[in-house]
Amino acid sequence: MVSGKLVKRLTNDQLTNDQIIEKMSRPKHTEYKTPTHIDDYPTGPQYEAGFLPEKNAGWRTFKPVVNHDECIYCLRCYLLCPDGTIMKDNGKIKIDMDYCKGCGVCAHECPKDAIEMVKE
Amino acid sequence: MTKVLDIPKVNAKNMTEKEFFYGHKACAGCGGSIAVRLALKVLGERTYSALPAGCMSAVGFIYPQMAFNSNAIITTFPGSASMAAGIAAGAKALGQKDFKTVVFAGDGGTADIGFQALSGMIDRNDDVLYICYDNEAYMNTGIQKSGLTPYGTKTTTTPAGQNIPGTVTHKKNLFEIIAAHDIAYAATASIGYPQDFINKVNKAKHVKGATFIHVYASCPTGWGTPTETSVEIAKDAVDAGLIFLAEYEDGEYKLNRNPKEFKSVEEYLKKQGRFKHMSDADIQCVIENRDKKWERMRKNWL
Numbered sequence: 001m002v003s004g005k006l007v008k009r010l011t012n013d014q015l016t017n018d019q020i021i022e023k024m025s026r027p028k029h030t031e032y033k034t035p036t037h038i039d040d041y042p043t044g045p046q047y048e049a050g051f052l053p054e055k056n057a058g059w060r061t062f063k064p065v066v067n068h069d070e071c072i073y074c075l076r077c078y079l080l081c082p083d084g085t086i087m088k089d090n091g092k093i094k095i096d097m098d099y100c101k102g103c104g105v106c107a108h109e110c111p112k113d114a115i116e117m118v119k120e
Numbered sequence: 121m122t123k124v125l126d127i128p129k130v131n132a133k134n135m136t137e138k139e140f141f142y143g144h145k146a147c148a149g150c151g152g153s154i155a156v157r158l159a160l161k162v163l164g165e166r167t168y169s170a171l172p173a174g175c176m177s178a179v180g181f182i183y184p185q186m187a188f189n190s191n192a193i194i195t196t197f198p199g200s201a202s203m204a205a206g207i208a209a210g211a212k213a214l215g216q217k218d219f220k221t222v223v224f225a226g227d228g229g230t231a232d233i234g235f236q237a238l239s240g241m242i243d244r245n246d247d248v249l250y251i252c253y254d255n256e257a258y259m260n261t262g263i264q265k266s267g268l269t270p271y272g273t274k275t276t277t278t279p280a281g282q283n284i285p286g287t288v289t290h291k292k293n294l295f296e297i298i299a300a301h302d303i304a305y306a307a308t309a310s311i312g313y314p315q316d317f318i319n320k321v322n323k324a325k326h327v328k329g330a331t332f333i334h335v336y337a338s339c340p341t342g343w344g345t346p347t348e349t350s351v352e353i354a355k356d357a358v359d360a361g362l363i364f365l366a367e368y369e370d371g372e373y374k375l376n377r378n379p380k381e382f383k384s385v386e387e388y389l390k391k392q393g394r395f396k397h398m399s400d401a402d403i404q405c406v407i408e409n410r411d412k413k414w415e416r417m418r419k420n421w422l
Contacts, residue, residue, distance in 0.1 A: 025137055025138045025139070026137075026138070026139050026142060027139070027142050027143060027189050029143075032184055047183060047184050047186050048186060049186055049188055049189050049190060049191065049192070050142065050186060050187075050188070050189035051184055051185070051186045052142070052143040052185055052186070052187070053184055053185060054143075054185050055143075056143065056145070059148060074132075075132035075133065076132070078132055079132045079158065079314045079315075080154060080311075080314060080351050081154075082146065082148075082149060082150050082151070082153045082154045082157070082350075083142070083143075083144070083146075083153070083157075084139040084141065084142050084157050087137070088137065099142065099143050101148040101149075102148060103148035103149035103340075103347040103348060103350075104149070104346075104347055104348030105149055105347070105348055105350060105351055107348065108348035108349060108351075108352065109351055109352070117348075
């Protein structure tokens with residue numbers, strides 16, 4: 001369920017229908033604008049679902065690097081990523097580096113050792 | 121009740137691409153966030169989540185960062201189950217159909233503080249799925265002992281020393297307490313067995329009435345384990361027999377996993393900082409308690 005406010009904000013940016021759906025399926029980093037008018041503030045202790053003004057990439061010391069030749073696409077890393085940053089991309093896995101915290105669960109659980117943790 | 125065979129199967133290949141718990145501020149390798157993320161992916165977009173004070177509400181709602189991509193609310197600590205029951209009743213009164221209300225509470229919010237509301241919710245048979253992610257202490261406030269902390273754990277309120285080996289009580293038997301309410305469906309799970317957990321959430325989704333899932337979720341910060349091993353530790357706990365996978369349905373208990381041989385308990389305990397101090401006698405006490413429990417379970421539940 002998406003609040004009417006979010007749909008309004010997304011349509012205001014003149015996105016195509018597909019882009020809106022894509023934006024809602026995986027929340028993306030959004031710039032936070034400090035309200036300039038009293039009407040811009042939310043009416044209660046509430047906010048739009050999936051509104052992400054901050055990234056988590058700064059937490060990382062090691063980053064996962066996928067060896068696509070070894071990967072058998074078993075999707076165990078996709079299931080077990082605590083942050084949900086691993087996504088399916090036409091039979092390959094892709095990692096959203098904006099929100100990966102570098103915990104290393106994917107590399108440790110990979111049955112083929114196809115993911116390596118590399119120091120950034 | 122819906123028959124098991126009629127429920128469409130959910131697995132990694134066919135589950136929704138949408139993420140409903142994304143960009144949260146949980147510690148790296150957090151087990152609780154794996155449980156919440158997978159459960160929300162199985163339940164789908166039309167879900168109302170209610171979360172009492174605890175790790176998942178602390179990391180999910182940092183204004184204006186909203187990690188929940190579906191409707192979610194922070195509830196009072198002791199009233200999460202009653203608040204969820206109210207949400208379910210309100211949505212029904214508005215004529216909404218095809219929705220699910222879910223509670224994500226920690227072990228303290230379930231077994232200690234939120235227990236009376238949970239008991240009342242099951243008694244009234246409200247259409248709510250209650251998921252307890254059990255990381256075995258009050259982790260959000262800095263590792264204090266809860267009712268589900270196992271024997272020998274070092275916490276800040278039960279420090280290990282010359283006189284006591286950390287926590288001196290055993291884990292509360294929450295699953296059987298819930299089942300004693302004659303609930304429609306209750307289950308235990310572990311994030312070490314993700315497909316089993318997904319199947320149980322999927323089953324609970326299709327049950328009308330109160331349902332309960334107790335999922336064992338590791339906590340690298342509180343347990344003193346490396347972040348990458350958090351899933352392995354949760355699997356080891358099941359393999360060592362300290363956590364069991366079971367279901368309660370139609371008044372019958374069912375043991376899902378009955379291993380012939382258990383893995384070494386000592387190896388499991390020594391991997392974690394919270395159990396490092398334990399002596400051989402303490403470990404023997406844990407093993408004795410485990411064997412007693414399994415003897416009873418094998419006799420009655422198989």
